[in-house]
Amino acid sequence: MKRVFLGIICFLLTVPIWSQTPEEMKAWQDNMTPGAPHKFLASMDGNWDATVKMWMDPSQPANISKAYTVNEMIMNGLYQRSTHKGEMMGTPFLGESIIGYDNAKKKFVSSWIDNMGSGIMYMEGDYDPDKKILTLEGSMIDPATGKDTWIREVLTYNNNDSHTFEMFVLKDGKQIKNMEIVYTRSK
Template identity: 30%
Template sequence: MAKSKLEQSLADGAHKLLTGLVGAWTGTTKTWFEKDVLADESPMTAEISTLYDGRFISYDYQGSLEGKAFEGKMIIGFDIPYQRFSASWIDTFHMGTQIMLSSGDSGLIGHDGFAILGSYGSPEYGAPWGWRTELKIVNADEIIFTAYNISPEGEDAKATETVYSRK
């Protein structure tokens, strides 16, 4: 019997890449508020689990920024019909009461990660800013989440970088 598209993706596609991230992770997060000016470096922990038979993963993390605790959650999936990664992101620091939706039409970056693009802002601050999140899978036991702020004029600057090792 032929495999469904999801079964095939879980066996050797994007969903296999995502479910390979499942587990407990520990690492260090660097944060920049100004281009090339490191503002903070703090420990971070994360738990990645599957949702709905491997259709999605939940990336739940806890850390601190300038001594103040925060936590966040990102639900990440791969949209088979449109061949793109997508995510929803909330946290207790960056997002306030907003939910950022991101997607990446470019698909896999090789077979070692992905990049997704969202935006954030507030009417009181003018045009929204972009936010690009990249996941780089170094190997089965090391991953790097990097995020970039993108100004309304299109200039990008590294905002956060978390290097994780599997616990």
């Protein structure tokens, strides 16, 4: 019985540690409330037809394919899930990204997975509202070398029914564009 009593006393003494000040509570509330950056992402919700150009070698013509993407805001409008289906170099392609705006970091954050590899690509970046361009940078493991490979993605909001995605990688110390996707809202 003494142990139970002492356990209850210890528990009650630690409760004030768990409580938060009004300022801390407001910070948490602000962190979980969608804002203008989240509305920007939500403007691209829906179904999209995509024309994909991919360059394995920048001196050669692009491999061109068609794809389909579904964007939907999740988690109370804090994140956008994008599901991609298509074909890449004759192989069925599936990919998924989660992108959001981290209110605490004041940065867009993104992850990407697909069936062409077993790693997860992480990126973060900023949106330029004047140019309507979201630029993300990050890295992924190159399976051929086992080393991190720098990646830059540029998403240009053209209008409500179109946006363009470009991806750049480092090759021999130079930035090269290895992918371009033009999205058109499905009718």
